[in-house]
Amino acid sequence: ATLEKLRTGDVEDETETLRRLLDDRFDLEGATEDYASGAEQAVEQRAYDLVDEVLASFESLAAVNSDLSPLALFTRAFDGVPIRVPQRAAGGHVEVMGLLDARMRSFEKVFLVGLTSEHFPVTPERPAFFEEMTDAHPRFDTGDERLRGRYLFATLLANVDELTITTPETGDDESAVVRSPVLDELQRVTGIEPEDGVDDRVGSREDLQRHVAATADRRAAVSRAGDRGDLSPKQTKRTDRGLHCADNRGTAGLSEHDGVLEPGTVDEVYPLSEREPYSASRIERYVECGFKFYADEVLGIEDPDDVEVVPTPLETGSYVHDVLERFFADLQDETEDGVDLTEFNWDDLATHLREIAVDELREADFEYDGLFYERWKAELFAGLGDGVSAPYEAGSKPHDAPEQGLFATFLDNELSRDGAGRPHLFEAPFGEGLPDSDAGPFTVERPDGSTVSIRGYIDRVDVSQGGEQPTLTLYDYKTGRAPYMTKTTGGTKFQLPIYLLAAAEVVDGDLFEQGSLSATYYQVRPPNDLKVPRGVESKFDSEAELRRFLNDVVPEWLGQIDEAIGNGRFHTTLLSARGANCRFCDYRRACDVRHHRKREFVDEVHEDDAAYVPLRVRDDEDIEAVMSDD
Ligand code: SF4
Structure with missing residues (x-):
């Protein structure tokens, strides 16, 4: 009831009410004196003094007429009043921040840089997709954003002792830039003339x-x-x-500023016990970019978490892998010799697949909801059995589910595949130290006798016993695009050859020795982009050539990679910026990956015996042959 009068009473009385409330009821003065920490007490004390000052200013305003209620007047008066606590000197450092962070703070000296019409005030561009939402509510109106920018600018002006505003004369490409219209306005009202040109005083x-x-x-x-x-x-x-x-x-050479470490340092920061056993994907990540590998794996710097509305590619990949593994593994329990899907009818298989997929989704360690997640689910589940029990909401345009999602398409694809190969093994583990396996160590041996220890899972092994010679086909599921096979023969991708080598450990008896070998990616890319490219064996003229590649070339490359890591070669990528996905890398500002520079860099690194230079990027190799299907 006391506060209610702030809306209706007159400002003189209500100033008094507020004072009474703060002093008598809350005893703020006493409370601030009892404060435990000195620093916080200083802030509280200063805040209390400010309240006092602001309220005192109303006493002198008593004679001024206003239509506003005392509450509105107080709100205006207190809004944006900074609490200036005497600060320690900034220690000779300059704090760099955006306008938003500078809000409600006061400064002695500020440099406001880059005030061009392009950058200030910013007009946000919203994707057309959000147009309807933007139009629906004034809070989303783009005009607001400009007003807010101006407001922030104004509060900054009010809270600094000295402000220097700069605008560049030219942009990146020497083109002229237009200064922010806010500055014209400022110039008009203050009459301050801008200075231009450079500070060319001798000795400045x-x-x-x-x-x-x-x-x-x-x-x-x-x-x-x-x-x-x-x-x-x-x-x-x-x-x-x-x-x-x-x-x-x-310069193109390798130095301590290019991610080159002494072997002794590597032993300390990334000892052998941490490095080995390798996984195929860790090896591939090193080959993709040593520097990024060093930051991620050795220093353990994590990418900042983006706010995701659907499962990340990694989460999607692992979920789809789990579903497909269980789909076959459960069927295999009922059959003896591999899984023959033609023994079942489509509806039963679809029900089986749906039940597993729903179950795995419940177990998955991610949680999302909302429209985009419904769409993500629809892209997987659509067409898999009746709509009633579909685990997603089939929305209306523009979120129509595809007719066939990933799982239904996968089923069709499996049933229509000819050839006598039957799925036998799923997520077959090899190498030691995996959580759900007691397999012993798996090593590949280089021609010089040294070894590299590796572990991992083979997504799927199909066996065909039909013809004269049994065939062993390995699949690696990819929920993104399957890489070209030339990346495997060019020494940048290693999953398929490593899995082929490991197959000797996971399949029975003589099958590996006597069978004909094949390994390929199985692209299962939502919503329904399925593809099984010709396997790595298609890059060789004969079975003997493939086996020579597996037994001699691949172990040698893996050994070189292991050595390069041990010798501290964590330089930036030798692949093209596209090949290394530099566009999405957080370190891209620190790397010069321009094409002409790359050539020199590769040549220099090639001179360095300790580094691993993939065949694919070497000048002296028959690049036509290596890149033939790209
Ligand atoms: S930008 Fe490219 S070269 Fe630089 S660290 Fe990232 S991936 Fe490596």
């Missing part, structure tokens, strides 16, 4: 930097500037380190 800091930049030996120039006292010892050291790093990164 810019002058020094320009001269250092123009010298041939910049490090020597910086050192002299340090000796003369133009740069402080700290500045000299930091600039020298920066120049040294830029020098090394700017």
